[in-house]
Amino acid sequence: EPEVTQTPSHQVTQMGQEVILRCVPISNHLYFYWYRQILGQKVEFLVSFYNNEISEKSEIFDDQFSVERPDGSNFTLKIRSTKLEDSAMYFCASNFRVRQETQYFGPGTRLLVL
Amino acid sequence: QQQVKQSPQSLIVQKGGISIINCAYENTAFDYFPWYQQFPGKGPALLIAIRPDVSEKKEGRFTISFNKSAKQFSLHIMDSQPGDSATYFCAASMAGANNLFFGTGTRLTVIP
Numbered sequence: 001e002p003e004v005t006q007t008p009s010h011q012v013t014q015m016g017q018e019v020i021l022r023c024v025p026i027s028n029h030l031y032f033y034w035y036r037q038i039l040g041q042k043v044e045f046l047v048s049f050y051n052n053e054i055s056e057k058s059e060i061f062d063d064q065f066s067v068e069r070p071d072g073s074n075f076t077l078k079i080r081s082t083k084l085e086d087s088a089m090y091f092c093a094s095n096f097r098v099r100q101e102t103q104y105f106g107p108g109t110r111l112l113v114l
Numbered sequence: 115q116q117q118v119k120q121s122p123q124s125l126i127v128q129k130g131g132i133s134i135i136n137c138a139y140e141n142t143a144f145d146y147f148p149w150y151q152q153f154p155g156k157g158p159a160l161l162i163a164i165r166p167d168v169s170e171k172k173e174g175r176f177t178i179s180f181n182k183s184a185k186q187f188s189l190h191i192m193d194s195q196p197g198d199s200a201t202y203f204c205a206a207s208m209a210g211a212n213n214l215f216f217g218t219g220t221r222l223t224v225i226p
Binding site for chain 1: 148150155156157158159160163203205211212213214215216217218219
């Protein structure tokens with residue numbers, strides 16, 4: 001069964017450094033998402049992406065964040081200058097059609113900012 | 115602002131018992147209500163979902179009950195098994211929107 005994959009599984013970085021989290025969505029999916037989950041808290045929407053542009057973003061997704069689909073398979077989330085409060089699990093998700101179709105989540109990248 | 119409120123935070127159930135997790139929402143624009151199951155170290159996976167035109171949906175041992183007037187919905191797990199031990203999230207989304215609003219999660223433990 002196809003699945004969303006994410007790399008790395010864990011990343012430790014120093015405050016102020018840039019990080020890039022990578023995702024490979026399911027191959028025929030067209031809509032891509034990033035969510036984050038701070039330890040012990042709920043999953044929060046960051047951004048959705050379709051047709052090579054952001055279709056929706058939350059207040060969390062400020063100028064420090066950016067997303068890109070650099071080729072036909074990868075979908076990346078960049079945090080330009082990490083802060084301590086960016087420490088969280090970051091999930092990538094994808095689906096074939098928007099409008100409330102099942103979103104398939106990857107296993108996540110645990111980011112720790114020191 | 116908490117769009118979806120979920121309770122309880124944790125739940126311990128005996129094997130064979132019924133697990134019940136409740137969610138409430140405020141935004142009447144929500145029209146899709148999925149439940150996700152998350153095992154440690156894994157991403158959330160869709161378990162079952164409902165739209166507000168029905169009051170109940172059943173898939174195997176899992177049932178969603180939906181009360182539109184009360185703006186509440188709940189997940190019932192019948193004949194709970196130790197393999198059901200996981201964190202369960204309710205969620206909601208609006209027509210035309212891409213993002214899911216998640217509840218705070220319920221950690222379910224089913225003891226043998």
